Amino acid sequence: MSGVPDSYQVMPLEFEAAGQTGEERAQRLQTVLEAPGFPSSCVMLIDLIRRRADVAVFDFTTQGVAIRYQIDGLWHPMATMDLANGEMMLVVVKHLAGMNYEERQARQNGSFRLLYDGVKYKFRIVSQGVQAGERIGVYVDFKRPPLETVDDLGMRGSMKAELSAMVEADKGLLLTAAMPGEGYTTVWRGVLNACDRFTRDFYVLEEKSRVEPEVINVTGITYDEKAGQNAFSDMRALLLREPQVVAFAEIPNGKLLNAIVELAENENLMTFSRLHGKNAVDALLRLLAMKPDLPKVAEQLSGILSMRVLRKLCPSCRLGFAPDERLLASLGIPPGRIKQLYKAFVYVPGQLDPKGKEIPPCPKCMGTGYFGRIGLFELLKTTKPIRKTIASGKLAELPKVIAESGHISMREEAILLVAQGTTSLDEVQRVLNK
Ligand SMILES: [Zn+2]
Known part of the structure; x- marks a missing residue:
């Protein structure tokens, strides 16, 4: 997977599968723990949390699985996943959410919970057959505090x-x-x-x-x-x-x-x-x-x-630069008022520093800047x-x-x-x- 830093610590995970009774939930979980797609499903779910993706869309076609994440309201295309891997993962995710994994056409939805790094996240899964194959939506509930006042929203x-x-x-x-x-x-x-x-x-x-x-x-x-x-x-x-x-x-x-x-x-x-x-x-x-x-x-x-x-620019990796006078003039900022402006550092896989070492993505924003x-x-x-x-x-x-x-x-x-x-x-x- 692209954009993963060289160290990627995996915290203990605790799943709570869908189900009416404790017994049903335990049974469901036991089935997925033995499934071949379980490890890659864990990596995918942690990746969503780490990147703060509120929504992920997986488009299953005969060519593979096209993936995009919505982060801070913007869609980011991710690396395509091969179909075999994708199918194994899909079985796990649908089963965890209490959905029928053999149904590939009719619209279904379900949910499960995952405790990761001391925080419980709810994952809502929606599946729907489309012309090219099947589309899966994964919605992550981050339980962010609601933005209720103009202060919360950052009004000056x-x-x-x-x-x-x-x-x-x-x-x-x-x-x-x-x-x-x-x-x-x-x-x-x-x-x-x-x-x-x-x-x-x-x-x-x-x-x-x-x-x-x-x-x-x-x-x-x-x-x-x-x-x-x-x-x-x-x-x-x-x-x-x-x-x-x-x-x-x-x-x-x-x-x-x-x-x-x-x-x-x-x-x-x-x-x-x-x-x-x-x-x-x-x-x-x-x-x-x-x-x-x-x-x-x-x-x-x-x-x-x-x-x-x-x-907002990521405070950990934003890049300062000295704006020239023409830029300041075009922004209507008086000359000399601002010594430094900032731009985003966007991670590009394979980009090298002057010493020839690959520049890793920022661990805070996972490379979005x-x-x-x-x-x-x-x-x-x-x-x-x-x-x-x-x-x-x-x-x-x-x-x-x-x-x-x-x-x-x-x-x-x-x-x-x-x-x-x-x-x-x-x-x-x-x-x-x-
Ligand atoms: Zn950053």
Whole structure:
């Protein structure tokens, strides 16, 4: 296997196979301990843990087994495994998870647990026949602490203070924006958690089938789209409870958006909602493309907090370099301000140092050059000129007006993280250009 350092200590392993009873679990485990694929299965499972892969996909075809790992949200192709080895491993993993290893077509799923280095990991296995053969998904539960607050997500202090002032306002509409599958729920929960929910009456309106894990001290209220309801169906009853903050988990159209801003205005309420967007300007333009009542939105919209997710440079192996003046100028960093920037050290098999010795991968990040992730935040405050432009409907002018309003763009926020050595320019380009 490529990318394995010269020393690879294997800790004692303890498996807990699937099964209803202790006897069933023990029997299952006994069968796999004797299976020829057991040793290579152990190596594979430890490899997933060591590399912090949340998901691994194994594509079984007649040519072999193509493997990719998802680490810190990014897919990494791994060395292909020969089919015979792969098949033996698959039997072990499926049997451990309580699945039928002879079934290669129908979708199956199961799970087992593994104690490694004092930590118990749950492995969820999903198998499914596909045109080229069979696809196996291995999901590792690392039991990472949930990212609940904007502090957990790495928001800088001065932005946090600005955000607090916005969420604590008496009325208005504050939006969060992110891309689907890239912190969309996380930033929303971060903002709900940024409010003082202990002193204000706080409600979240969600569609029945899309309810998300609850936030402490927030009352969840559901509506049923199938029954023709929307977030406003029971608004009269909700208003009798005299809420101070009402959060709408989604804005389906301009009509509902109008209803939200009217609610904020007429009832003296702080409202929250969220939408998809690459950055705050993108989200704002998407919001206004719903063709709401522009002057009303302009008056109530307090701002937009948008977030993308960046991988952090591995602190053990990041490489410092002295940036030349042209690079600093292109990043908008004044000359002389930054003496050193950092880039990732990415392991390349067979790469030699000046003495002709092979350079091993970093044992912390296993050669990816990155370790963990951080939220890249951008906070847009709707200043007077921005409100005026929205109200006038001259939306094409918005990006220019926003840039001239002293707003710190997402790219500028990212450069701050690069200047601190938290992430690399390559990573910023990768995320902001997608
Ligand atoms: Zn490293």
